[in-house]
Amino acid sequence: MATLKDFRNNVKPNWCPGCGDFSVQAAIQRAAANVGLEPEQLAVVSGIGCSGRISGYINAYGLHGVHGRALPIAQGLKMANRDLTVIAAGGDGDGFAIGMGHTVHAIRRNINITYIVMDNQIYGLTKGQTSPRSAEGFKTKSTPSGSIESALSPLEVALAAGATFVGQSFSSNLKQLTSLIEEGLKHEGFSFINVFSPCVTFNKVNTYEWFKEHVVDLADSPDYDPSNRIMAMTKIMETNSMLTGLIYQDKSKPSYENMVAGFKKEPLVHQDLKLSEEDFNKLVAEFK
Numbered sequence: 001m002a003t004l005k006d007f008r009n010n011v012k013p014n015w016c017p018g019c020g021d022f023s024v025q026a027a028i029q030r031a032a033a034n035v036g037l038e039p040e041q042l043a044v045v046s047g048i049g050c051s052g053r054i055s056g057y058i059n060a061y062g063l064h065g066v067h068g069r070a071l072p073i074a075q076g077l078k079m080a081n082r083d084l085t086v087i088a089a090g091g092d093g094d095g096f097a098i099g100m101g102h103t104v105h106a107i108r109r110n111i112n113i114t115y116i117v118m119d120n121q122i123y124g125l126t127k128g129q130t131s132p133r134s135a136e137g138f139k140t141k142s143t144p145s146g147s148i149e150s151a152l153s154p155l156e157v158a159l160a161a162g163a164t165f166v167g168q169s170f171s172s173n174l175k176q177l178t179s180l181i182e183e184g185l186k187h188e189g190f191s192f193i194n195v196f197s198p199c200v201t202f203n204k205v206n207t208y209e210w211f212k213e214h215v216v217d218l219a220d221s222p223d224y225d226p227s228n229r230i231m232a233m234t235k236i237m238e239t240n241s242m243l244t245g246l247i248y249q250d251k252s253k254p255s256y257e258n259m260v261a262g263f264k265k266e267p268l269v270h271q272d273l274k275l276s277e278e279d280f281n282k283l284v285a286e287f288k
């Protein structure tokens with residue numbers, strides 16, 4: 001059985017020392033081993049951004065795709081081979097700016113993949129511009145007088161879009177983050193996990209200390225019921241979206257790929273296409 005070591009490769013991350021994304025990488029590796037996966041059973045698809053590099057740092061199938069397009073690729077992969085466990089990952093710019101259309105529709109489609117957003121409330125790779133998660137008044141090179149837009153609450157959007165799994169965690173809480181990713185991997189449907197993952201180089205406001213002061217851990221609310229959607233929405237709003245833990249889970253809705261006619265018995269990659277070698281070569285030649 002694979003252990004944490006098996007999900008490590010020899011590529012050295014080029015993230016800045018202290019970047020929150022290191023913990024997300026470690027949590028994915030731990031969670032994958034803890035749920036009993038082998039590296040060849042896992043695919044990590046990422047977008048573009050500092051966070052997008054994560055797919056190159058995990059020993060599994062990996063694809064570092066196009067900015068904002070991790071989810072279309074990940075969903076296609078899962079539909080073609082639902083025997084694979086698929087993780088999509090990227091930044092808050094990737095998922096909530098350019099990729100927001102995909103995020104909402106992937107959530108409501110409920111394909112069985114886990115989507116992890118490394119939310120540093122800024123664009124890191126492009127050296128510090130305001131993101132949809134940046135707070136009003138946030139000053140960056142793109143908003144030198146302070147942002148006049150309100151920050152998006154991805155948790156509210158996810159619930160409103162019909163999410164069947166919504167979680168949020170913080171890079172400093174590796175235990176919570178790992179167990180949340182484990183639950184996401186086990187969830188039979190789309191699991192959305194937003195992770196506060198500080199950018200130590202460009203975001204001097206939303207620092208580790210700032211998050212530590214502001215996060216509200218659901219472990220301190222013993223009466224909280226994650227199967228209650230209205231309670232989840234209320235709690236998210238009451239805490240200004242700073243809630244961490246398993247916020248909402250609906251185990252009753254079947255995942256998309258289990259509802260597609262003709263897909264139930266075996267994944268597409270294992271189906272006999274009934275195509276002769278000659279016909280196959282003809283088809284390929286059309287694309288040359």
Ligand SMILES: Cc1ncc(C[n+]2csc(CCOP(=O)(O)OP(=O)(O)O)c2C)c(N)n1
Pocket residue numbers: 048049050051052067090091092093094095098118120122123124125126131199
């Ligand atoms: C189509 C396209 N538009 C814009 C860019 C430039 N770009 C690269 S990464 C990025 C945003 C990075 O921020 P985020 O997604 O939050 O990831 P982070 O670097 O903070 O992890 C942008 C705008 C691009 N690569 N491709």
Ligand code: SF4
Pocket residue numbers: 014015016018019020021050051120124125198199200201202
């Ligand atoms: S610029 Fe920010 S997000 Fe990018 S690697 Fe450095 S600390 Fe991480």
